[in-house]
Amino acid sequence: MLRDSNRVSSVSQLLCPVRDCHLPLARRERTLACERGHSFDIARSGYVNLLQPQDRRSANPGDTETAIAARRRLHDRGVTRPLAEGIAAMLHLQPDDEVLDAGCGDGFYLDHMVREAECSGRGVDISVASIDAAARRYPECEWIVANADRFVPYADASFSVVLSITARHNAPEFHRVLTRDGRLLVALPSPDDLAELRGPGRDRVQRTIEAFSKDFALTNQERVSASADFGVDEVRDVLHSIYRPLRSKPVEATRLTFSLDLLLFRPVTS
Numbered sequence: 001m002l003r004d005s006n007r008v009s010s011v012s013q014l015l016c017p018v019r020d021c022h023l024p025l026a027r028r029e030r031t032l033a034c035e036r037g038h039s040f041d042i043a044r045s046g047y048v049n050l051l052q053p054q055d056r057r058s059a060n061p062g063d064t065e066t067a068i069a070a071r072r073r074l075h076d077r078g079v080t081r082p083l084a085e086g087i088a089a090m091l092h093l094q095p096d097d098e099v100l101d102a103g104c105g106d107g108f109y110l111d112h113m114v115r116e117a118e119c120s121g122r123g124v125d126i127s128v129a130s131i132d133a134a135a136r137r138y139p140e141c142e143w144i145v146a147n148a149d150r151f152v153p154y155a156d157a158s159f160s161v162v163l164s165i166t167a168r169h170n171a172p173e174f175h176r177v178l179t180r181d182g183r184l185l186v187a188l189p190s191p192d193d194l195a196e197l198r199g200p201g202r203d204r205v206q207r208t209i210e211a212f213s214k215d216f217a218l219t220n221q222e223r224v225s226a227s228a229d230f231g232v233d234e235v236r237d238v239l240h241s242i243y244r245p246l247r248s249k250p251v252e253a254t255r256l257t258f259s260l261d262l263l264l265f266r267p268v269t270s
């Protein structure tokens with residue numbers, strides 16, 4: 001939380017993203033700065049952009065404005081709410097939990113989790129547009145633009161829970177920022193997810209468990225799904241949200257299934 005509230009104190013958990021620096025960042029008026037003088041402006045909406053030049057895979061990395069707006073309309077219609085409720089039910093967050101959402105997008109899921117549990121939440125995403133949208137809508141959380149594939153800009157053992165919801169995985173960094181008794185929740189699109197639009201998908205569960213096995217052990221596994229009837233405009237929003245706006249067939253009203261495989265892990269120490 002970067003505004004004037006009780007949670008400002010925890011800003012010190014943030015680390016300088018400059019390669020080979022990684023010193024704590026402290027707030028100085030409208031910037032965050034490390035002792036070596038690397039400084040980062042706090043945006044008007046409250047987020048901080050810690051992206052480094054080498055992090056920018058393209059001039060405008062991350063989500064497009066069109067996809068963000070489409071996804072937001074879907075959230076506002078409630079179609080993704082059962083998925084958020086499924087994740088929350090698996091985690092049973094408590095008020096003293098410290099939650100990081102790595103690859104948080106527009107912040108919908110993180111906000112749902114922390115509002116219900118009244119705990120603190122921090123979201124990191126590589127998309128400036130997504131983080132700006134998150135900061136405007138959910139000022140109670142801390143929002144950071146950074147490339148978590150390279151470096152999660154927080155001190156060791158900063159979090160009791162790390163979320164990775166249909167995002168990219170960085171097992172060593174997730175392990176580093178979690179407490180020893182922390183929990184990692186990974187949500188993957190299940191084979192049923194939007195199968196009406198894109199056909200049956202791959203089952204990613206086993207491959208993901210293996211990819212995390214050096215740092216994490218699986219403790220629980222569930223699938224959460226929701227189906228609803230969608231009009232033409234809504235189907236178009238879904239297609240935009242998954243970057244498939246162009247199709248040979250005209251868009252038609254249809255019933256769609258959203259489905260996530262949820263994997264809960266605990267860190268293992270070698």
Ligand SMILES: [Zn+2]
Binds near residue numbers: 018022034035036038
């Ligand atoms: Zn620095």
